[in-house]
Ligand SMILES: NC(=O)C1=CN([C@@H]2O[C@H](COP(=O)(O)OP(=O)(O)OC[C@H]3O[C@@H](n4cnc5c(N)ncnc54)[C@H](OP(=O)(O)O)[C@@H]3O)[C@@H](O)[C@H]2O)[C@@H](O)CC1
């Protein structure tokens with residue numbers, strides 16, 4: 001699985017490799033610069049047909065150092081014409097960047113960066129390399145550098161100039177994916193060793209264009225990250241994870257119980273239940289208030305149904321330990337009955353997915369919910385629900401350096417269970433700090449998934465997978481991937497009802 005690195009982890013990996021004596025910082029910088037040039041020519045092979053003109057904007061740190069390498073390689077190995085400008089005093093460059101500045105100065109001029117460093121609109125360059133700031137960006141970019149970054153947008157739109165970000169577009173926080181000020185949207189971002197969190201989180205993907213990772217020869221052994229626990233990019237589940245044993249019977253695959261709301265409010269739970277069944281739970285039962293029975297009975301076939309009057313009846317029902325995964329929240333309602341169901345169920349410590357109303361019920365009193373939760377629970381808030389349960393953490397998400405990853409990790413620790421914060425950058429964390437990001441951006445962008453009922457389907461998928469025996473966090477990650485994959489399989493026009501129906505083809509493609 002691919003890791004998403006913080007800036008501190010990347011620095012720790014680099015320092016550890018240099019510390020072993022197997023590589024120097026200067027060698028890493030050379031590989032980084034070469035990696036960018038190779039990635040550009042791989043992306044746009046026609047650029048190699050004839051010498052081109054490039055502008056390279058270098059910053060005061062090692063990101064700028066990469067820029068000097070790129071400029072040198074373009075001139076010496078490809079015969080390009082390069083205009084290079086440096087922000088800041090060359091005498092204050094860090095050692096490896098300074099060494100590459102010296103090498104560049106033997107080849108071409110290093111202009112001080114001004115508001116004219118992009119050249120004139122009469123003769124725009126073919127490419128601009130943004131090597132101003134990388135993982136060392138500490139604040140928004142202002143002054144001439146900010147002005148130039150703002151102009152990149154216009155050069156791309158009006159003159160077709162291709163813009164390439166070295167490591168990360170300057171202005172984008174590599175830990176949070178937030179624009180700290182004047183971040184340009186580029187065509188191609190070439191990162192090093194592994195993607196940084198900012199490439200995947202929040203606004204980041206909107207700025208990065210196409211992202212590619214250049215291998216600069218650092219080890220992927222996961223031992224040299226510093227103290228912080230890794231964050232993984234969620235990937236496709238394996239066939240083994242989702243396949244069913246040929247010898248099994250339906251009770252081997254669990255029995256999910258999904259609570260509905262009252263009359264006129266049963267659709268969300270029915271969607272969740274159908275998703276749970278489609279993803280392979282052996283049996284799925286809807287627990288329905290008696291007055292809604294007729295409505296539900298007319299809508300279901302393979303799903304089962306039980307009348308459920310109140311919390312006492314639910315407690316009695318759960319003497320049947322074959323009911324091994326619960327889903328509460330979709331359409332459940334915000335009344336006293338709904339709250340009593342949640343409060344009755346959680347002390348029994350049965351695995352449970354809490355979504356939608358089951359979360360909103362505790363707005364203003366989230367501690368009452370946290371007291372009841374246990375590690376086999378999964379909370380699946382969207383941004384608004386997250387802010388109701390964790391107002392302080394949601395507020396901090398605007399603070400510098402505090403990302404959705406930090407917020408969800410803190411939330412999971414506080415809640416004592418798995419938390420999945422929904423979005424195009426879904427973050428899943430456990431109370432112990434394990435964390436995965438499911439990214440529905442770039443080639444997995446699924447904008448049609450933002451539709452009524454899609455969240456109910458996700459809750460049902462998680463519940464169904466837990467019923468099948470997956471641990472809560474693995475169920476959440478797998479469900480997030482399947483949810484987006486089914487959306488991609490359906491494409492434009494999808495509505496939530498389609499999602500469970502598209503699962504068989506998706507499962508077949510995985511080989512389950
Ligand atoms: N790690 C690795 O393995 C490898 C890393 N490599 C490369 O190194 C890059 C990281 O280099 P880096 O740490 O020197 O940071 P970088 O982004 O160049 O900027 C730091 C400088 O900018 C300044 N500054 C910050 N914000 C500012 C602002 N808004 N406006 C103005 N100034 C601002 C800051 O000043 P200060 O905040 O200290 O005042 C400092 O002087 C990384 O992204 C990759 O490209 C590769 O070579 C290969 C291997």
Ligand SMILES: [K+]
Pocket residue numbers: 063130131132133134165166167168169170
């Ligand atoms: K950059």
